[in-house]
Amino acid sequence: MEGFAALYIFMLAAFTGYEVISRVPVILHTPLMSGSNFVHGVVLVGAMVVLGHADPEDPVQLVIGFVAVFLGAANAAGGYVVTERMLAMFKGGNKKQGSA
Amino acid sequence: MEGFAALYIFMLAAFTGYEVISRVPVILHTPLMSGSNFVHGVVLVGAMVVLGHADPEDPVQLVIGFVAVFLGAANAAGGYVVTERMLAMFKGGNKKQGSA
Amino acid sequence: MANWFINASYFVVAVVFIIGLKAMSSPVTARKGIVWAGYAMVAATVVTFFTPGLGNVGLMVLAIVAGGSVAWWSGKTVKMTDMPQMVAIYNGMGGGAAAAIAALEFARGEVHGPVVATLAVAGALIGSIAFSGSCIAYAKLQGIMKNAFRLPQQNLVNIVMAALTALLGLVIIISDVPSSAMIILFFVFALALGVILTCPIGGADMPVVISLLNAFTGLAVGLEGYVLANPALIVAGTVVGAAGTLLTQLMAKAMNRPITNVIFTPISGAAAGEGEAIEGTMKEFSALDAASVMRYASKVVIVPGYGMAVAGAQHKVWEMAQLLEEGGVEVAFAIHPVAGRMPGHMNVLLAEAGVPYDKIFDLEEINAEFPQVDVALVIGANDVVNPVARTDKTSPIYGMPILNVDMAHNVIVVKRGKGAGYSGIENALFYKDNCRMLYGSAQEAIGEVITHVKALES
Amino acid sequence: MANWFINASYFVVAVVFIIGLKAMSSPVTARKGIVWAGYAMVAATVVTFFTPGLGNVGLMVLAIVAGGSVAWWSGKTVKMTDMPQMVAIYNGMGGGAAAAIAALEFARGEVHGPVVATLAVAGALIGSIAFSGSCIAYAKLQGIMKNAFRLPQQNLVNIVMAALTALLGLVIIISDVPSSAMIILFFVFALALGVILTCPIGGADMPVVISLLNAFTGLAVGLEGYVLANPALIVAGTVVGAAGTLLTQLMAKAMNRPITNVIFTPISGAAAGEGEAIEGTMKEFSALDAASVMRYASKVVIVPGYGMAVAGAQHKVWEMAQLLEEGGVEVAFAIHPVAGRMPGHMNVLLAEAGVPYDKIFDLEEINAEFPQVDVALVIGANDVVNPVARTDKTSPIYGMPILNVDMAHNVIVVKRGKGAGYSGIENALFYKDNCRMLYGSAQEAIGEVITHVKALES
Amino acid sequence: MPLIIGVLAETAEGERRFSVVPDVVKKYQGLGATVVLQKGAGVPAHFADDAFAEVTFADTAAEICAQADVVFCVQPPPAEIIDTMKSGSVLLGMLQPWASAERARQLAERQITSFALELLPRISRAQSMDALSSQGAVAGYECALIAADHSPKFFPMLTYAAGTIRPAKVLVIGCGVAGLQAIATARRIGAMVEAYDVRPDTREQVESLGAKFVDTGVSAAGAGGYARELTDEEKAKQAERLGKAVAQADALITTAAVPGKRAPRIITADMIARMKPGAVVVDMAAETGGNVEGTVAGEKVWINDVLIIGPVNIPSRMPVHASEMYAKNLFNFISPFIKDGALALDWEDEVMAGACLTHAGEVRHAGVKQVLDL
């Protein structure tokens, strides 16, 4: 089932992603987009791995690897900060102030 | 990642199963239980495979295999019929008869 | 190529199963869901015949036809009221099949390595429990086995048995080629474990137990899927295992029975068959339950009382009534002559909420109808629905005519807590078998019900 | 052992990501969600350093610190209103990283076999498009690039470019050791494709495009995850890819722009920057949008009119108002002197619904407040909010004082269709930039809004 | 011979109610009783003679009394009519037991078994016989209408083309059956209603009708759902806090009562003087002395620019339904004892026994005996 394992993971992950955010209110569209943007910042990990295995003698490889890690880190860090700021708006403030 | 692939599939499938039926109304508890009962009737497939590879000379194996297939088939067929009958109750009947 | 094709088919089957299950979780699409899943099952079965090197095909067909037709026929002919035990027994068969697969794999000596062995043993154990447990559940529901049967020191026995079985399993896992005796012993213990776990559980808890065993079977199937490296089994089994676990929790919650209570301190509901339970208990209900029960009722009668006035819930109540009516439910309001604290108290409030006069009935008009009513929803009324007024000569309200809500199929009472009414006496209604309490101030409680009724529509 | 530990950590990280995303889809738990995901990200990064045989650690730390701190600082300091372009650019960077990974794998000659090559090429292509597309999106939103820029035969050009790029990719996949030139050319084409796809899209559609590119990046990351056999990337990337796709659909639906329209027939919203749009269009709004906008407003003023009376929607309207108030929104009702068809028409209805008098204001009391009002909700009123009464001397309603709802930040108008009011004239309000139409009979439309407001609470 | 139920025409001035309505007459007939009505007696309540099926008509009250085993009335019949009643017969109605020792003595002497609905024990089972409640509900509703009709202002809020009229403020004092009904009715019409009662448990009841409770910090909960009388100090405190509420009211409706006693005087001339010009006061207690200083029973008086209305016999303003309710109360009281067309009183029954004024030659009710010094 080798190749199929990947396919199953893909299918199930897609299902999970889809289900997990169904019924999201409009007001959260942008923060959620930003949040998922942050999550794929995990590409940083991949970038680190490839840079880590790049030939230290080959400047082309090092440059590409550096760029990859730089971009990945920026994605992760920027995504987090921006999302966090957006979601700070929901900080309870507007919640039930007293039930009718 | 070999062993982990299985783990990931397991995790994701569990997530999917959980998400897919969250927010189910009480009225559907029993039909849904019955429906998921039917779904694991797919054990029939596994039973067929093992019986198919059982030693035709070994009666013990054949008997166990036969039992497995028999039970699996019963699970699948019975699960289907029962669920279908329960769900027939929801056949539109009670839906909006005219909007206010 | 054949292998590739089979695997691709299994993949599709798994996807369809998931979609089907999803569809089954909404009343609107539920029926489609089972039909899709049905097609997928047929496809999976047919495809499997193309597995390279498959032997014993004749026997296989025989087993399928035999098992399938017996189950099909029994499922078709059984009475609607006997459905739960049928679900139980079919589920048990699935568990049995999973256990049998493991048994056969051991018999064939095809279980290699500690990981696979562990999975196989776990699957076998869980499947066996599901099988024997379901058989007991079936026997109880079918009335074959009458009494809940409790061993002395039940919990201790459970633990000891479980430990022994686990030990046996462990031995099998570590021994390279386990002896048949060992395997047989293991299965015997596993089956026995299912029996003693299920025996003491009372009839009222059965649905929860069946759901739990259903999740078990799912898990067992998933585990055997790993043993057979069959992704269709893995995915379908795991999804059902997870879904079934959630469902079990939901059901336990709906019945207000923590899942641990169900298994460890069972209520012997079966006993109710003998001595008439005069006392009873007050049974809680969630807003979701109330919503579902009413949404799929054909006639609901709402009985407002002073509590509705105190909560000012009249607008919400009418909104709920309208929602139910949109869903095709017939709704009426029954006003007791002295509901509230002044003549016409309820009239004023219902008029304020905009309830049309032709939906409002007084005691004389509606009392005879209650036996045909699916749900009587009592909102903040107490004295006016207290059956002791009919029966107990010593009661201060004896002789006052009451609304006979206790004669409805189901009664739901909305109130904040255990507060008494104007006359300060206990209400026998609340302890009746067909009565459920929805606690909360009427305004909020009905508000929640509304939310759920709406959710049921979408 | 290290490997096992890393893989286990990745597994946990993937689980936390999923849970975090789930939490982010509800306003109540959203903040927790991002924080959890943040921890997971840190854990993943730290753990990766322990990968056996990892070199270039100094350079790596430098890159992380540089990239991370630039992004962190810019994210912290940017104005709230500039957030969308920041999301775009960070997303682009993620896509770029995915593409760079593919590039490096090719450079290292580590891509073996057609399957892996296909995945790598696909990831590189999608990542590159996400990168260059996001850069364009950023430039537009930031005002660096002013005009939507449309090639003649844009769609044709798109197709040709896409085909060429795909062809190049194919060549790379089949050639055992692709030449550097070939790879560079492929990346150039892929990046160009991102540019020409995004260029013609107008400012109004940007959020949808960013969301789409976000899904792209997710997918690219997932694909590169397969290339690197890194499950954390696979799962996180795929989940985001799926979630992002759904989100894109939801956003497009909320804006009433089918996703294909966004890409193939862009509205040149950027043009609005120059010539003042005097006419405008009537823009539709969904009940969910209306609910969200009001739920998170601080002040909502409801303007009822004859349509509310016709629909008999007063009870629903008040219910909605109460829900909003429970959520901390300040709600007031503004009654125009001649709303409805008789003096006091609205008073009678609001009283019937139970709206307390202190929430009801007349024109003179409230008109000055509209500029501070977040949302003016106009329910079945028309003439009484028609700004031509202030401006157009020829209009039959000229000189009649009106409620200045057009001065509120947002106006939502609930009516059934294009029907005129009592005076039979067109209403300029409906065409204003800050006005959205929620079509439907008031009773049902507000009912839907209520459902969504409630969903926002849970 | 079947039980004969005689129904008298009312003789009191302005009394328009009647003790039976056609539907209820049918029920008596169903129980085997014969019903004799005084000719034209139902007309003031809009029940013409021909609306009653199969009844006997008598020309005079005396004619009825001569034959009837049970006699119904709304208000107590005059002494000369009581004199014509058969010894041992039953008289049932609102006999105003506290009003006249003479009447009680006469009834006892003539060996009449009389039941006064005012004496009915207020237990759950008796609610369907409780004429004080049913007539109180009518009165409360009418008082609110009288106030609205006489007010020179709109009760509801009203936004019209040239401005907005703020809703009127209505203050209701005394939140028994009638007071609550007045609150509900005034609220319905659209007024902002405040209310006050000495019994603290009325607060929740008032609020359950959407009105506001005026808190004065004085409590006077008495036994049996009635209020006790207040001390002077309490009265002063009450008066002060109430004064403010009164001064703000556009309409004031007072319904306070203490059973068997003169109505408490709650609103002083001083409070009235501080009311707004054009304010309206409806004093439902006018008949028993009035809650308001200056009330004249049965009249409308202007004090400064405040109109004080002291309506009497308010239920008679709505005779159709007041009669219907009253008739059903009587029926619910007496019907359990009509078996096979004969009357069989059950002195074990606490409701019946409790409502008994005189029986077998003596005044039975302890409270009445004490108050009237019999």
Add this chain to the structure above:
Amino acid sequence: MPLIIGVLAETAEGERRFSVVPDVVKKYQGLGATVVLQKGAGVPAHFADDAFAEVTFADTAAEICAQADVVFCVQPPPAEIIDTMKSGSVLLGMLQPWASAERARQLAERQITSFALELLPRISRAQSMDALSSQGAVAGYECALIAADHSPKFFPMLTYAAGTIRPAKVLVIGCGVAGLQAIATARRIGAMVEAYDVRPDTREQVESLGAKFVDTGVSAAGAGGYARELTDEEKAKQAERLGKAVAQADALITTAAVPGKRAPRIITADMIARMKPGAVVVDMAAETGGNVEGTVAGEKVWINDVLIIGPVNIPSRMPVHASEMYAKNLFNFISPFIKDGALALDWEDEVMAGACLTHAGEVRHAGVKQVLDL
């Protein structure tokens, strides 16, 4: 010298309204005008003289007319007072333009510029000046209260300890401003309301208030929001269908009118005869001849067991708010022409021009001229 506004005391019998209220007087003063009131003129409307700040008081109407540039009235002043007005001065009020050719001639002869609010064009902008609407709203509300108060039945449904009272049925005929208000008020009190009007677009309006529309299949939509007169055949058809609704009604409120004409006779004696005993009829059109056969303006008459009330000058029953509304109508009409304390009429203004009865020695209003044959 600033503009002098003179406000007359009303002389018509039963008229309790007044053309200004304190708040509005302040507004005139804010515009630079001086206000002269007749002493005690506000008292019937519950506005004492000292409620008005900084106004001059005059003892007689003549004294006012001698100095005032603009004179306000509710009802047209008597001829002898008009005679004392300055030539060229302005008279503003509800002048009953259709009622008297004499008065129109007198006003023209004396060179008085008179505006009758009855003539106001019914366009959107003029709604805030529309006294017919504002007074109609008062009248409609009052009529519903009168009906409820006089009905011998409860309007609302009421479940009490011994049974249930079904809600009363109220039928409203004529669904103009007053009719709609009556519908709303009767519904509030709790009645089941049916309504009827010849104009078909009133159906939706009636339904928007939660009442039911009686469909007779006759339509009489006229120009300008008014109704046209019906043909005999139409009347017969209408009568037949209406008869049924009338027979079922516990209370009937009629408000039908055709401007400048006698009120249409809609309810015949025959229909009344078929009403239930105890039914109540309130005929708001009593003053202009009545919609109901047998109505006597200003009186209550019993026909069989049906009470027919023909109230006159209904808005005067609620003088505080009726005056406030009326005063604001006048203010909205005249204030746009008061600039820097002087009056500057603008004959281009369609509302002002349309409401003009006489100016510069001639009767200006074409419709009035034609009807009165001037």
